[in-house]
Amino acid sequence: MHAPAHFPGVLGHEEIQGLLRDALSRGRLHHALILAGPRGVGKATLARGLACALTCEVSPAVGCGACTSCRRILRGQHPDHASLAPESPGAPIKADSARLFGLDRAHAPFEARSHLAVIDPADALNHASANALLKAIEEPRAGVHFVLVVHSLARLLDTLKSRCLVVNPGVLSADHTRRVVTQALADQPPNPPPDANEIDLAIQLSGGAPGVALEFLRDGNLSLWLGLLSACVEASDAGPRGIFAGERAPLWQHWQRAALSMEIVDPVGAPKAGATVTKIPARARSTKKTKASAKKTTSSSSSKKASSKKASAKQQRMAARRLADVWLIHLRSQLAGGRGLFDPPGGHPNAAPRLARQVQTLLRFRDRISANLNVRMSVEQTLLDLGR
Ligand SMILES: [Zn+2]
16 A cells, blocks of 8 residues: 555656556566567666566565665666676677576576566577577466567567567656656766766757666767767768768768777667666776777777777677667657757758658668678668668
């Protein structure tokens, strides 16, 4: 009766929380859920909140957030809140890892009455690793539940989808986005701390995805992305002449800087939006990942003057994904009658049908980024398509 209305650490997604609470209190939670929704809206946070609700004895079906069990889950230290992720962001989940993970669930729950196994991002399952998990997901032990976190349902194997209940967390309200961002910044202040204007812009850019807003703020370089977007818009309007203008053209200089900046950013295969957003400080991660190259193990300032360096394919893929996100926000704002993130070149906004076509082109581009061997070529092709 006095139970809190929401899962620990979860803001927004009221309808989904209500459905899950209801299912939990009737002991009817589906054994395999797919949380499918935009990047950064808090899917992983929602899964963690659900794990609290599943295991909490103080406030069953909701989670109190304060008992030993809840606190361990929120810290990522409870054996009955397990997760499977790729070895590195952007890589596929290996079949062996998937098989082992599935086998381990045959011994769960370990301490609590229930066990939540999270696969995040499940977009990283390829044919082999998805198949390796099928049996575990199809016939889990009593009390064992799976949650597959995905950005795009299209990439999931049909046989896997058919065994799961799909739930779609959407974007948050501006108010909830701000509260999640504020809390996360208070928990882990970036260095240097962002000012109020930067926070406002990041929230606006995020379109209701606090994880995306936090990426912008931790990156500390919003203007880098606005500059790249502006150069891209100009180049695609100019056509081949603007796109194939050589490495020294502003477009590709911007691109190079943006891609290199991904080195120091928390790489986001699946942003962990919510109160406990980032686990490893960007600098520590950067140092660890590039230990083989002394030149690279420097602080963030080095990436700014490093435009002579080549961005790796992984950095380019991450940059392409973020460029697509920023551009989509720009277009959607224009579709809604706004000016977008900046005034269109020449002051002429595109007509709605063309904007809608461009949104489709960008969505296709973003969907295929991980499959593209040559990111630069796919960026060029997309710029050509967008200019038509
Ligand atoms: Zn609790």
